[in-house]
Amino acid sequence: PRDTTFVRKGVGRSSAPQLVCANVDVVLAVTTCGRDFNPRRLERYVAAIYGGGDTPVIVLNKTDLVDDIAGRVEAARDAAAGVAVVAMSALRDADLTPLAPYLAPGTTLALLGSSGVGKSTLVNRLLGEAAMATGDVRGGDEKGRHTTTQRVLHRAPGDVVVIDTPGMRELGLWRADEGLADTFPDVEAAAASCRFRDCRHDGEPGCGVAAAIEAGELDADRAASHRQLERELAREAIRDDARLARAREAEWKAVTRGMRTRRKLNRKLGLKDF
Known part of the structure; x- marks a missing residue:
């Protein structure tokens, strides 16, 4: 059974829900500290995560791109009161100490975020190997190139399960009223x-x-x-x-078509309708 789910509205004009992941202990909402940092986007992610019953943690990646890291952390905390905020550089930091509280044995993590925020680099650090391809950073917008094209589940050292997801160009909320209230x-x-x-x-x-x-x-x-x-x-x-x-x-039409077909067959066979 699914204890928690992260669901978004189908992309484009689709109104159908799209299940991204389920039965996750912690969802890391990864964003960049660079020019693409957007508190409003964080609010959207946190509302969607809360809406599925998951625990959100905001990861401010690429701290090497800004001088005022404290300002970014404060803005993220203002956008998501009560949500843990971790500031780090998956590429530059010597270790992953800031994420240690979320790497207990038996934990399942999911990484969500826009394209180019460094999710795959972070996954590689968590796994201790270059399991995921990473793209060079573009100078124009400080983004890495889109590399992950499907959801991938990895087993990391320490009996931690890590789910990497493709970068999301859009995140439509799906039945996240409670998540909105929590955010x-x-x-x-x-x-x-x-x-x-x-x-x-x-x-x-x-x-x-x-x-x-x-x-x-x-x-x-x-x-x-x-x-x-x-x-x-x-x-x-x-x-x-x-x-x-x-x-x-459509279901009722199918039922009535079946009833009409049965009546025709009964008449043909000389049987009574029931």
Whole structure:
């Protein structure tokens, strides 16, 4: 049975869910400290990870690309309150001490992140060998070239299982309402004081979120990110309901076709319908 799952919405126009991994103890959301660092993307990843019942850990890779590492760590912690943040360079660091708390015997790790953030390099360090191909870093955007094209499960030293996944160009949330609440407890707390239960936090009177932003208690960009993800989940829920309705309709049509076929055969054989 699947105790935990990491599921995303199918890419492109697909509304079907795509299972990425299951039964994982810790999910490492890997991103870069370089110019591609994006707190809003981290919020999306953490919401999806929480939504599947997994434990997220943010890995800020490529610390050698920036001088203000502390600033990156603070921004990541602001984006995901309560989530552990590890700053490291999989390419340059002498050891993996920052990840030691998540490498206990019997642990299963999954690495998720965009293309070029250094997941394959990190996997090689965890395995102690060059098991995964890695690409040269492009000077224009500080990204490594896309090298992993399929999900791969490895057994690392110390009885640790490591799952590497291809870089994600897009991550659509799938039934991650609880994950959204866990990722944005500050926004949820402010929303609890809204005058209207169906407040969309978009200019309505008595909006608790707007009041918290005005009072300097809540970051406006973070509130906007929450609103965007909330609307995305609502849209996908509607699409999913429509998809299920179409599936039920197709199933019922198949049943009625079978009934008609049986009646015709019974009449042909002179049998009674039951």
